[in-house]
Amino acid sequence: MQWHIIGAGAIGLLWASKLHKAGHHVSLILRNQEKLDQYRNNGHFSVTTNEQTEHFETAVELADNTTPIHQLLITTKSFAAVDAFNSIRHRLADDVRILLLHNGMGPQQQLVDDNPALEIWAGSTTDGAYFNAPFNLIRAGIGDTQIGRLSKQGNDQLFEEIAAVDNRLKLTTDINSVLWRKLAINCAINPLTALYNCRNGDLIKYTDRRAAMAQICKEIDNVAEASGIFLFERKLMEQAWDVAELTGNNHSSMQQDVSHSRATEIETITGFFCKIAEQVGIAVPANQLVLEAIRTINEPDDN
């Protein structure tokens, strides 16, 4: 099967390698000519898992190529997903199937609402990978990935066709809940680690950080309950505590974005949550506070 992947970050290349190994054809849609030249000079990308490195030679192209797209995987940062989709919109075949795999919420729902005739899937993953050099991926942790169809359009065949790609890939009939659970954990951990400039585990070591996290979690539990969204069997704080402990040595994606002066995913994480809270009329001051604080950091410096 032919796949196009837009978003050649860590998850994009990880999936390119998985699809490639399962016998699919993959073409990476790169951001610009410079990236394309860089890839072509390199000739391949590599993935290192437990000190074993594999090289993958995959096709690369730009968005303005004209070949039709039948299977599209969008793995950009969440804030870039809609623009990425629009950049290849004209190339979509009638039978196209689209899978979005990124943090946060909002873009997935927007694409479904704007394109009711398309088959659109979304996923959530706990896979971890990072680059130690351009096109050199280090697999940090092998995680679980759940995917499910968001659109009314289509059927579940896509899952059968890619199930062999990853033995920890699961089909869910309720992807919305899966996305909400990941969102809740990200709201609890990501902004605070970015603001305190600390590792995930450092959030639960100090009383003031724990208190801020507990307040954020309580607001999310309240909004979820009022919106009829089932999160976890227990309080979010308990769940988030375990994730912070389990990933204690990790830097969250938002902490990394802020420390590298990159745009963050705050609008599709805490920003999305605060909008839902407003819709159900519940005040969420702790979440609002971290939203504003990260927005301030993200603003370009005028001076």
Ligand code: KPL
């Ligand atoms: O998903 C994450 C992220 O960093 O974006 C968590 C769960 C916080 C792990 O680092």
